[in-house]
Amino acid sequence: MRPVVELREVWKIYHLDGVSVEALKGVNVQVAKGEFIAVLGPSGSGKSTLLHIMGLLDRPTKGEVLLEGKNVANMSDSALSSLRNSYIGFVFQTFNLLPHLTALENVALPLLIKGVPKEEREKRAQEMLEKVGLGERLLHKPSELSGGQRQRVAIARALINNPKLILADEPTGNLDSKTGAEILELFSSLHEEGATIVIITHDDYVANKSERIIRIKDGVIL
Ligand SMILES: Nc1ncnc2c1ncn2[C@@H]1O[C@H](COP(=O)(O)OP(=O)(O)OP(=O)(O)O)[C@@H](O)[C@H]1O
Numbered sequence: 001m002r003p004v005v006e007l008r009e010v011w012k013i014y015h016l017d018g019v020s021v022e023a024l025k026g027v028n029v030q031v032a033k034g035e036f037i038a039v040l041g042p043s044g045s046g047k048s049t050l051l052h053i054m055g056l057l058d059r060p061t062k063g064e065v066l067l068e069g070k071n072v073a074n075m076s077d078s079a080l081s082s083l084r085n086s087y088i089g090f091v092f093q094t095f096n097l098l099p100h101l102t103a104l105e106n107v108a109l110p111l112l113i114k115g116v117p118k119e120e121r122e123k124r125a126q127e128m129l130e131k132v133g134l135g136e137r138l139l140h141k142p143s144e145l146s147g148g149q150r151q152r153v154a155i156a157r158a159l160i161n162n163p164k165l166i167l168a169d170e171p172t173g174n175l176d177s178k179t180g181a182e183i184l185e186l187f188s189s190l191h192e193e194g195a196t197i198v199i200i201t202h203d204d205y206v207a208n209k210s211e212r213i214i215r216i217k218d219g220v221i222l
Pocket residue numbers: 014015016021022023041042043044045046047048049050093
């Protein structure tokens with residue numbers, strides 16, 4: 001079967017102030033449908049870079065990215081955004097919530113982009129926030145929430161469209177162990193329902209729940 005997402009000889013070279021950083025050096029990865037993968041590696045090894053490229057948030061410097069067998073190189077940025085919005089749920093390491101929107105509005109945003117009517121949007125966003133244990137914080141803005149609560153809003157937003165592919169960058173990194181375990185349960189049940197999941201983690205507990213571990217060091221998969 002065709003992989004959900006495939007990276008072929010992917011390089012990512014960042015240029016900053018005349019210095020270039022080779023964050024990924026010829027990476028090959030295939031993610032099969034329904035897999036639950038943990039990505040492990042030291043800080044700065046290229047994990048977030050890898051996930052961003054898999055999530056079509058960034059383009060490789062060299063190499064190919066195929067989503068369900070389709071090379072995305074020739075797709076426009078707007079085509080990529082709409083594909084991302086409907087197909088991929090991305091949980092950012094730094095949350096990326098919009099500061100002026102409430103938790104409910106942040107979670108409902110992918111539905112707004114898709115053109116879902118207000119009433120349904122709010123109903124679904126509320127249900128998703130309840131699922132992550134934030135039913136009592138619907139109208140709070142990110143600055144009025146704790147780090148763990150922001151993390152959960154970010155997770156709810158990533159899951160609101162029932163994405164086939166869930167990419168999460170240390171989703172339990174800011175959570176206490178109980179909330180972390182609950183979030184992991186949520187990922188596990190989505191996995192059982194058929195979602196494909198790739199999680200970056202430093203946590204052995206999370207890694208042990210996965211079916212496959214990808215180890216990365218200095219931009220190379222070991
Ligand atoms: N936008 C950027 N511009 C320049 N260099 C960058 C940029 N983003 C990342 N890098 C560099 O690329 C390398 C890989 O970064 P990346 O964020 O992928 O690491 P990581 O494995 O996710 O680390 P961590 O566990 O700390 O989150 C690092 O050396 C980093 O400094």
